[in-house]
Amino acid sequence: MSTILERLLAAQDKAEVLVQALPWIREFAGQTVVIKYGGNAMVNQELKEAFAHDVLFFYHVGLKPVVVHGGGPQINAMLAKLGIESEFRGGLRVTSAEAMEVVRMVLTGQVQRDLVSLLNRDSPYAVGMSGEDAALLTARKRFIELDGKRVDLGHVGDVHEVNPASIHDLLDNGRIPVISTIAMDVEGDGILNVNADTAAAAIASALGASKLLMLTDVEGLYLDWPNKDSLASEIGTTALRELLPKLDAGMRPKMEAALHAIDGGVKAAHVIDGRMEHSMLLEIFTDAGVGTLVTGDTK
DSSP states (O other), X not given: OHHHHHHHHHHHHHHHHHHHHHHHHHHHTTOEEEEEEOGGGGTSHHHHHHHHHHHHHHHHTTOEEEEEEOOHHHHXXXXXXXXXXXXXXXXXXXXXXXXXXXXXXXXXXXXXXXXXXXXXXXXXXXXXXXXXXXXXXXXXXEXXXXXXXXXXXXXXXXXEEEOTHHHHHHHHTTOEEEEEOEEEXXXXXXXXXXXXXXXXXXXXXXXXXXXXXXXXXXXXXXXXXXXXXXXXXXEEHHHXXXXXXXXXXXXXXXXXXXXXXXXXXXXXXXXXXXTSTTHHHHHHHSSSOOSEEEEOOOO
16 A cells, blocks of 8 residues: 555656646747756766756757757867877967867767767657858857967867857757857868857857756856855846856856857856756756856846
8 A cells, every 4th residue: 555655646746847847838838948068967877868858858848959069078088098198378278280180079979979879769859060060150269368478279269150040950840959069260270179168158149049058067156165055046147247257267168158148148048067867857847946047137
C-alpha cells in the first residue's frame, strides 16, 4: 500500500509541475530563445544529456531554441595533445594561425558534432552551422592596450555584424540551429574566434529573441562576492552597469553580454547554473527560478 501511495504522490508532484508550467508555456510559445551552451554542462555526460532534453522540451512546447556554443576546455585539451603552446599577453591568450586551425576543428568538428548528434538521437531536428556559413558572423580583430602599446591577440575578434537570414531559414523549417562561434574577418583576412557569450548576445539581438539563456558554473550573479547571501535573483540594467567594474574576469563577459542583449532589444537575459540538471526548465517554466534574471529598467 505504501508503495502505491508513494507512486500516487510522485505522480501528483509531476502533475503540479506541469500545471505550474502551463502559463509560461502559453506565454513563450512561438518565441525564439537563444541558449549559450558552456561550462560543466558541456563536459559532464549527465549534464550534456539533461541539456539536450531541455532544448528538446523547449522545441516540443512551441519555443524556437537556437544554441550557441564555445569549447574552451576541449580546445585547451587538443592544443596540449598536439603540443601547441599558448602565448599570453595581458592575461589573454594569443591565437596563432596554427592554433586557430585547432579552434576551428574542435568547435565545428567535435563539440558541435557531439551536440547535434545528441539532439538528433530520437528525431532529426538539429542542424550544425558555423559563423562562417552564409556569412552569419563577421568580426573585427581585437587589440588590447598593454603598457601603452597596442597589442595584437592574433585570430581573436569582436562581433561586427550578424546576418541572421540562414538562422531564420532553419527556424522556419522546424530546425534547431547549433552555432559555433567562428567568424569571418570583416577585413577579409581569414577567420577569427569570437567569445561565445558575446556572440550569443549579438545573435539574440539580431533574431529579436525574447530571451538569452547563458549557462555558467556558478549559481548566478553575486552582488558582493564571495558573500553567498548576495546572490541576485533579478537585476536591472542600471544596477548591473554600476556593478560591472567590480566583477571578476569570469562573470564580467557574461554580464556584458546580458547588457548587450537587453540594449539590443532582447526582453530578458538569464544567467543559469549549468551544473544543475534541468536548470533551464526550472528557470523558465517554474515560479522558483534558479539563476539571475537581467531585465531592462522599468520607467
